Amino acid sequence: MKLSIIIIGDEILLGRVTDTNSGTISRALDPLGFETINVVTVGDNREAITHAVAHALKTADLVITTGGLGPTKDDITKDVLTDIFGGTLMRDPEVTANIHALFDARGIKVNPLTENQAIVPSSCRVIQNRLGTAPIMWFEKNGRILISMPGVPHETEGMLPEVARQIASHFHHNLYFTHSTFITTGITESALAEKLSDWEEHLPPNFHLAYLPDSPIIKLRLDGSDFNPEQLSHTTKELEHKLELILGDLLIHRGDASLAQIVIERLRQRGYTLSSAESCTGGNIAHTITEVAGCSDVYVGSVVSYANEVKIKALGVDPSTLDSEGAVSEPVVRMMAEGVCRLTGADCAVSTSGIAGPGGAVPGKPVGTVWIGVKTPNGFSSKLYHFTGNRNRIIARATATALIDLLSIL
Amino acid sequence: MKLSIIIIGDEILLGRVTDTNSGTISRALDPLGFETINVVTVGDNREAITHAVAHALKTADLVITTGGLGPTKDDITKDVLTDIFGGTLMRDPEVTANIHALFDARGIKVNPLTENQAIVPSSCRVIQNRLGTAPIMWFEKNGRILISMPGVPHETEGMLPEVARQIASHFHHNLYFTHSTFITTGITESALAEKLSDWEEHLPPNFHLAYLPDSPIIKLRLDGSDFNPEQLSHTTKELEHKLELILGDLLIHRGDASLAQIVIERLRQRGYTLSSAESCTGGNIAHTITEVAGCSDVYVGSVVSYANEVKIKALGVDPSTLDSEGAVSEPVVRMMAEGVCRLTGADCAVSTSGIAGPGGAVPGKPVGTVWIGVKTPNGFSSKLYHFTGNRNRIIARATATALIDLLSIL
Numbered sequence: 037m038k039l040s041i042i043i044i045g046d047e048i049l050l051g052r053v054t055d056t057n058s059g060t061i062s063r064a065l066d067p068l069g070f071e072t073i074n075v076v077t078v079g080d081n082r083e084a085i086t087h088a089v090a091h092a093l094k095t096a097d098l099v100i101t102t103g104g105l106g107p108t109k110d111d112i113t114k115d116v117l118t119d120i121f122g123g124t125l126m127r128d129p130e131v132t133a134n135i136h137a138l139f140d141a142r143g144i145k146v147n148p149l150t151e152n153q154a155i156v157p158s159s160c161r162v163i164q165n166r167l168g169t170a171p172i173m174w175f176e177k178n179g180r181i182l183i184s185m186p187g188v189p190h191e192t193e194g195m196l197p198e199v200a201r202q203i204a205s206h207f208h209h210n211l212y213f214t215h216s217t218f219i220t221t222g223i224t225e226s227a228l229a230e231k232l233s234d235w236e237e238h239l240p241p242n243f244h245l246a247y248l249p250d251s252p253i254i255k256l257r258l259d260g261s262d263f264n265p266e267q268l269s270h271t272t273k274e275l276e277h278k279l280e281l282i283l284g285d286l287l288i289h290r291g292d293a294s295l296a297q298i299v300i301e302r303l304r305q306r307g308y309t310l311s312s313a314e315s316c317t318g319g320n321i322a323h324t325i326t327e328v329a330g331c332s333d334v335y336v337g338s339v340v341s342y343a344n345e346v347k348i349k350a351l352g353v354d355p356s357t358l359d360s361e362g363a364v365s366e367p368v369v370r371m372m373a374e375g376v377c378r379l380t381g382a383d384c385a386v387s388t389s390g391i392a393g394p395g396g397a398v399p400g401k402p403v404g405t406v407w408i409g410v411k412t413p414n415g416f417s418s419k420l421y422h423f424t425g426n427r428n429r430i431i432a433r434a435t436a437t438a439l440i441d442l443l444s445i446l
Numbered sequence: 447m448k449l450s451i452i453i454i455g456d457e458i459l460l461g462r463v464t465d466t467n468s469g470t471i472s473r474a475l476d477p478l479g480f481e482t483i484n485v486v487t488v489g490d491n492r493e494a495i496t497h498a499v500a501h502a503l504k505t506a507d508l509v510i511t512t513g514g515l516g517p518t519k520d521d522i523t524k525d526v527l528t529d530i531f532g533g534t535l536m537r538d539p540e541v542t543a544n545i546h547a548l549f550d551a552r553g554i555k556v557n558p559l560t561e562n563q564a565i566v567p568s569s570c571r572v573i574q575n576r577l578g579t580a581p582i583m584w585f586e587k588n589g590r591i592l593i594s595m596p597g598v599p600h601e602t603e604g605m606l607p608e609v610a611r612q613i614a615s616h617f618h619h620n621l622y623f624t625h626s627t628f629i630t631t632g633i634t635e636s637a638l639a640e641k642l643s644d645w646e647e648h649l650p651p652n653f654h655l656a657y658l659p660d661s662p663i664i665k666l667r668l669d670g671s672d673f674n675p676e677q678l679s680h681t682t683k684e685l686e687h688k689l690e691l692i693l694g695d696l697l698i699h700r701g702d703a704s705l706a707q708i709v710i711e712r713l714r715q716r717g718y719t720l721s722s723a724e725s726c727t728g729g730n731i732a733h734t735i736t737e738v739a740g741c742s743d744v745y746v747g748s749v750v751s752y753a754n755e756v757k758i759k760a761l762g763v764d765p766s767t768l769d770s771e772g773a774v775s776e777p778v779v780r781m782m783a784e785g786v787c788r789l790t791g792a793d794c795a796v797s798t799s800g801i802a803g804p805g806g807a808v809p810g811k812p813v814g815t816v817w818i819g820v821k822t823p824n825g826f827s828s829k830l831y832h833f834t835g836n837r838n839r840i841i842a843r844a845t846a847t848a849l850i851d852l853l854s855i856l
Contacts, residue, residue, distance in 0.1 A: 047657075047658045048469075048485075049483075049485065050469075050473070050656070051468065051469030051471070051472035051482075052473075052656075052658045052665070052667070053469075053658065053660065054464060054465075054466055054469055055464075055465070056464055058461065058487065059460075059461030059462070059463075059464055061461070062459060062460055062461035063460070063461040063462075066460065066461075072459050072460065072489075073459075073488075073489075073494065074486055074487060074488050074494060074498070075453075075458075075459065075485075075487035076484060076485070076486050076487075077468065077485035077486075077487075078483075079482075079483075079484075084483065088484070106635060106636075106657075144634075147636055148640075149636040149637075149639060150634075150636045167834075167835075194835075194836065224554075225516060226516075226559040226560045230557060230558075230559055246457065246460070246462075247457075248457045248462045249457075250463065311756075314729075318732055318735070318736025318737070319724075319731070319732025319733040319736060319748055319750065320729070320733045321729070322724075322728055322732070322733075322750040322752075323728055323729040323730045323732075323841075325728070326728025326729060326730075326750070326752060327728070327837070327838060327841070329802075329803070329804055329805065330805060332753065335752055335753075336752055336753035336756055337749065337750045337751050337752040337753055337756035337760070338748075338749070338750035339747065339748070339749055339760070340722075340729065340732040340736070340747045340749075341747050342732075342736065342742055342745055342746055342747040343745075343747055345746065345790070345791055346721075346747040346790045346791075349789060349790065349791065350747070350749070350760070350789050350790065379756070379759060379760050380753070380755070380756045380759065380760065381759065392736075392739075393739070394739055395739065395740060424577075425577075425604075426603070427739050428737060429600045431736075431737070
């Protein structure tokens, strides 16, 4: 079954806000057998919304729109949907009650503009939005379904399980699906493609391998579908087994997970705690790890020693070493890792010191030069890297590489 | 002039990777007078790419595609563009030389799959991609331009200035543009819309106000265009002045900037240095600030005291206070802020302690409860917040709120 997603909002079209809703929806409905055929982003513009909706209803079984439902003058989605699906705009007492309940819980008075969020086309069925004031609207026409969802990402994400449940009960399924993820590192995408070329060419027609590079890791996802669930399971296991053998040491994890989740799981297995001492990554290692719920049993904390005085005072880095070797050096990342373990009592530490740019380069140490240290109860090791790209990319690469270096030692 | 953007890639359609290229392109070409009319994301699928390109060439003056140019079997964009624009696929010696130069610089051998990146349609003009192996291809048909760019975000971003320069010299302009940004906080979008309703209704037809909410701030962008640059400048100034008066204290900054940039600029003006002591924000405050290039003259570092032992050992938080008040309490954020100033020697500090969830709630302190402390040379203040949403949203809200609280005191 085919899914078309329409993202509505000038702020996204103009590039002021990055759309994440389309990915959230695509991922959530994939296991229900919906293939996303396209995502169309349009502005708060009557003709553009009308054209996108009309085209999507011709080509997809299910259309999901997000956004364009706010109380400001820009937002005209409900008008357009009334034109397309018929009916009239009417105030819905249940939505009114929902809005008042939400505002009461926060102790805020509802203003008239917000109350207008309860005006919905009579041609839709409302799914109450427990997380915000914009109602979720379910439309049907000629056997096609259109669902209008809010633009605020946490509302869309939070309400999707309920919406997906209603979608599943509306559409009937007898096709079964498998999705297996393999996380690899230490190889370029093209070299990996060459290595897998034979295996990939002999895949059965109901299986497909997708390359999902997110440097320095490449995720591989093997997707299969079959009307016979036993046959599907059997073939999937055979293909997975063969793929694992080909990947060998390149494979760092089976199953979909973030690098931080893999690190946390590995530390938990080993019974180790972790800390970090960050200069050029500026807290991004700590942030990446603490995005994972429940990390607190293994992650104790970090010192972001951006200034040299903090390296000296908080981490006990030797000032004369800083003078002679410079902050971006092997002895300094060693002292940083040792210092943060001493300060926090953690068993392990990763440390970074480098030049994220665009300024800060010195002779022999261009932008992108990063020393990464890893300390475990078995000792310390470090590596020198030269990353390319802009500041954000260098920070992201150094963060991911520090986690991979830690994994390779644990 | 109208711009249509086509994002090609299964990984984006399936929601495994978030598209940021469309925003980058839209923002870069907006000042050249290009209105982005839509962004269409399609998979690595011949029919979908063909349909999207054909439709875009009918409706837009300029079409930019990104992605679908990798060396793996998935990537078929060049085939499709050859079908549409004619010519044949040929190996381009300059692209071959560029690929070898890139690999030589990294000391890596070029494999045959990567060499195939140099095969391009004879109907295009190549713009050499200095940042990667996928060539940038410029096509013309019936007065419309299509430019195919790489999918890797840092390559697209890095090459856009050169591509934009060539676009500007191709298209002629005599329409002038202004864009003014106003950053506000402390008000909901609907209340702000109500406050500005009169002013907005009397805007000249060649001006438009866009609401760009990114809670807890709302950016307002006033866009104007005119064939007469003097008239445009005069009207813009008048409108800006009036808007500033209406916004009053809600306005925290004029011009487009991130909260972190505003904070850094304000600290620089005051001659203060900053540190942070983070529990529930887990390093995200440090990361947000250190994303800004050149922050090191005001930002010295952070202690991410995720574990209570780190609060005690590194920041000198009193263990008996932790016992009696709990980690999420006013006295603890006070001691954290004081401790990190002592440790780092910074003049100012922000501190956070809260429950980001989904676990960790205790009676009287539900998920979303966050204490935020701000220390400056003039003293300490703190506030208790109750944020809603999932873990990521609570971390993001607490981070932004800490920066706003600091700004309001500086």
